Amino acid sequence: MTQFGYFLSCEEHSPNALVEQARMAEQAGFTALWISDHYHPWNDEQGQSPFVWSVIGALSEAVSLPVETAVTCPLVRTHPAVIAQAAATAAVQLGGRFRLGVGTGEALNEHILGGPWPEAPVRLEMLEEALQIIRQLFTGEQVSHRGTHYTVENARLYTRPEEPVPIDVSAFGPHAAEAAARIGDGLITMMPDGDMIERFRRSGGGTKPAYGGLKVCWGPDKDEAVRTAHRLWANEQLPGELPQILPTPRHFEQASELVTQEQVERAVCCGDDPDAHIEALTAYAEAGFDTVYVNQIGQDQQGFFDFYRTKVLPRVRH
Template identity: 75%
Template sequence: MTGYGYFLSCEEHTPKALVAQARMAEQAGFTSLWISDHFHPWTGEQGQSPLVWSVIGAVSQAVSLPVQTAVTCPTMRLNPVVTAQAAATSAVLLEGRFRLGVGSGEALNEHVLGDRWPQAAVRLEMLEEAVQVMRLLFEGGQVSHHGKHYTVENARLYTLPDAPVPIDVSAFGPAATELAARIGDGLVTMAPDADAVERFRRGGGGQKPVLGGVKVCWGPDREEALELAHRLWAVEQLPGELNQVLPTPAHFEQAASLVPRERVAASVTCGNDVDAHVGALRAYAEAGFDRVHVQQIGPDQRGFFDFYRTEVLPQLVQ
């Protein structure tokens, strides 16, 4: 049976607002939390980007829900050794209710230290080695590693949860899906793609969890909700590798200006049609997902949570 969680957007909201949303999500009946990990928002209009690890610490003291990063890039801006320490501490605070979602990253966040932005195949190679390093550290002993991309000397994590932190791998194409199947404890992806789920399971993922995310924009006026979704998240409709290679929010704003409202309307459920919201989430269940996390676009979080608590979730968790 598919579970339903809430997706906290660090691109749109302040740290205190995210903690308040976590509380509202638990009260509304959502059973887990995703939280994004960025250095920059995608666009200046989104307007925020707090350090995710500080927010996770605050959320851990506010709710009893499981939490997962969706997703952290542990290869450039964050070294895998530092990522492992942050994840282990988060798991201790959450008493084991933490999963680390990882991905190969975007230039938007990872180029800020001035490093060269590698090609996709190299980024996946780096991610695989980073996961290897983190798993060694989660075992609790002293780790020294001399690999192609990372060197670790005499590193040990002294604050560890009772069990190693699960690492789920994000994938948006066949090569990344195959990597997730080979090295991940689960798959993270955004589209209700049954073929990708099957590729993951056949490639070695077996019965490991498949976790998804979807954006909606609830509101009493569908046209106003669509306008908000287009203004804040047209970037999600950019084709090809643009989301991975554009370096600044200004570049994303330029590219997003070319995305028509109709494309957002076809991809994002907007307004207050109960059947449309239920259908958007059921698509993930029908594609074989174990859990889907819903992100409400915009500031009207209270209205969204009331709507989902009374109208949507009761139809999905019968």
């Protein structure tokens, strides 16, 4: 049976607000948490971007739900040896209830140190090497590595969980799905794409879990909810590789001027019709996802959690 989790948005909310949302999510009946890992928001309207590992530490004390980053880029901004330490510590704090979600990232977050932004095939190659390093460090052995992209010298993790942290790989296309099957412990994606899951499973994913995410904008006034979703997340409708290569929130704001409210309304479930929300979640369940993570756009989080607790989650679980 498909499980339903909540997706905490570091781009929109302060650290303390995220922790409070996690509490509300657990009380509403969500069974797991995703949390985004960004240096910048996608645009200035979103307005936040706390350091995810600090927030995860607070979550470990606030809730009993499992937590996963969705997703961390262990390639450019942060060396994979440092990500390994962060993930191992998070897993210890959460009593083993932590998964590391990884992907090849966006220039928006990764270019900040002034280095080059590699092309997508190179980033995928870097991700594979990065995961090799992270998994070696999870063993607790001393690691030295001299590869194509990374060097590690005499590194060892002393604080780590009893079992290695599972690593799930984000994919948005067929080649990435095949790579996720080969190098990941699970698949992460943001579309209810049954064909992608099938390719993932045929390519070696087998029975590994598949996790999906979606954004909604609950509100009693559907038109206002559409306006909110457009104001905050029009960037979600940008095509192709633009989200991976634009370097600043201002560039995303400029590109998002081409996205209309009608496009957002077609793509995002907005308003307070339970059937519409249930239909959006059911599309992921029918595609074969093991867990679906829902993110509420905007500030009315309590209203969203009350709505899902009473009118959505009881129905989708049956």
